Amino acid sequence: MDFDLMIDSFPKLLNAxxxxxxxxxxxxxxxxxxxxxFATLRINKNIFINKFAYGYSYIFRGTPLLVQIFIIxxxxxxxxxxxxxxxxxxxxxxYWCAIIAFSLNTGAYTSEILRSAFxxxxxxxxxxxxxxGISNKxxxxxxxxxxxxxxxxxxxxNEIILMMKGTSLASTVTLMDLTGxxxxxxxxxxxxxEVFIVAGGIYLFMTFIIHNxxxxxxxxxxxx
Amino acid sequence: xxxxxxxxxxWGDELFRATLMTIAVSITAMLIGFGFAAIFTPxxxxxxxxxxxxxxxxxxxxxxxPELLVIYLFFFGGSGAIMFVASMFGYNExxxxxxxxxxxxxxxxxxGAYSTEVFRGAIQxxxxxxxxxxxxxxxxxxxxFYKIILPQMLRxxxxxxxxxxQITLKDTSLISVTGLVEIMRxxxxxxxxxxxxxxxxxxxxxxxxxxxxxxxxLINKLEVKYSRGH
Numbered sequence: 484m485d486f487d488l489m490i491d492s493f494p495k496l497l498n499a500x501x502x503x504x505x506x507x508x509x510x511x512x513x514x515x516x517x518x519x520x521f522a523t524l525r526i527n528k529n530i531f532i533n534k535f536a537y538g539y540s541y542i543f544r545g546t547p548l549l550v551q552i553f554i555i556x557x558x559x560x561x562x563x564x565x566x567x568x569x570x571x572x573x574x575x576x577x578y579w580c581a582i583i584a585f586s587l588n589t590g591a592y593t594s595e596i597l598r599s600a601f602x603x604x605x606x607x608x609x610x611x612x613x614x615x616g617i618s619n620k621x622x623x624x625x626x627x628x629x630x631x632x633x634x635x636x637x638x639x640x641n642e643i644i645l646m647m648k649g650t651s652l653a654s655t656v657t658l659m660d661l662t663g664x665x666x667x668x669x670x671x672x673x674x675x676x677e678v679f680i681v682a683g684g685i686y687l688f689m690t691f692i693i694h695n696x697x698x699x700x701x702x703x704x705x706x707x
Numbered sequence: 708x709x710x711x712x713x714x715x716x717x718w719g720d721e722l723f724r725a726t727l728m729t730i731a732v733s734i735t736a737m738l739i740g741f742g743f744a745a746i747f748t749p750x751x752x753x754x755x756x757x758x759x760x761x762x763x764x765x766x767x768x769x770x771x772x773p774e775l776l777v778i779y780l781f782f783f784g785g786s787g788a789i790m791f792v793a794s795m796f797g798y799n800e801x802x803x804x805x806x807x808x809x810x811x812x813x814x815x816x817x818x819g820a821y822s823t824e825v826f827r828g829a830i831q832x833x834x835x836x837x838x839x840x841x842x843x844x845x846x847x848x849x850x851x852f853y854k855i856i857l858p859q860m861l862r863x864x865x866x867x868x869x870x871x872x873q874i875t876l877k878d879t880s881l882i883s884v885t886g887l888v889e890i891m892r893x894x895x896x897x898x899x900x901x902x903x904x905x906x907x908x909x910x911x912x913x914x915x916x917x918x919x920x921x922x923x924x925l926i927n928k929l930e931v932k933y934s935r936g937h
Contacts, residue, residue, distance in 0.1 A: 542916065546915045547878075547891070548877075549880045550880060553894075557904035557905075558909065559905065562905065644770075647773075649773075650773075651776060652775060654775065666779050669783050673787075676780070682776060683771075686771060687771045691771075
């Protein structure tokens, strides 16, 4: 066991964990909006809108995240037209490509979580709102959405942890996140176990924090 | 379309073989995972605290650390660990394990942690009376498990195991970083030599969708078979 290496690499890995957290938080925020949008499309009665939203979540949940990143980072740059538009400013940066891929991916999973939460809301609650003369729009924003968010907290907590692990794929498009730096240190020192313990420990610590944060929110917003 | 032709001119046969490789790695990893689950599920349910702790460490660490990091550990550390064991027996030559073994083992350990949780949940949701009835019938311990608990456990576990299968199948794409030629690696090679990444990565996505779609169909059939009488 090379303890010097472990102590030495700890600050480097901690710095890299900041990159991981940045990727995670931006993707989660954008992904939450995408998820909310597609969840409302999923409960729409129009069959085309419905099928479109289903197709989106089916494709993103049925293919590996790695393929999605590679299509966006390596694939989209190939389209000549895109290179001439302002989108190219974003798409040539690996950082933004990773964020786009992560957001679309977590958006697909989030839409499924929220959809099932919307569907478990008892019709009585909506009817109660209607009988009080509240407009449909306000029922949706003030009653359905808050209840759905509370219902989906446990499942969404799992999704946050899965996404945190997913951000490790950013290292495949040259970003130096926690996994990227860990790999770099491993391949220069050939001490995989030591680096794994430190990097894995940081990941586990983040998992622990997220897990407890969600538990706290669940308790705070519990119905009884 | 000529990009996908079979033979020397296209990438059809290479991608076909790569797809078979993805299937082979996924199945091997899933089976290795079942092996781990067979060891760790009893530990999880055990009343002995230290065994319990060991199983909890296994599932928590694997499910809390990115798959890619686990793969790097095995990729860079795998042959080192084997050589260390071999050197204790007096063998000091360089040993290289092939990418298929490293890859299936790394993904297998990950898939095993998920399977362990699924089996634990399934056993815990079997009615207590079933265990007592099995005991009362005077069956041997092995027979109790094999004839009474296992069939009920499988029925309860199949829907969740199908999720584990999907995760495992998609995780195999990460082994491409070790150089094993599966769908992702082959698409990378093809994209590099034809300078058409958009086409090949999209085609890889289609292949994965096809695999997940077909395996879901198959698993649904199994589900129907095992829930006869329910």
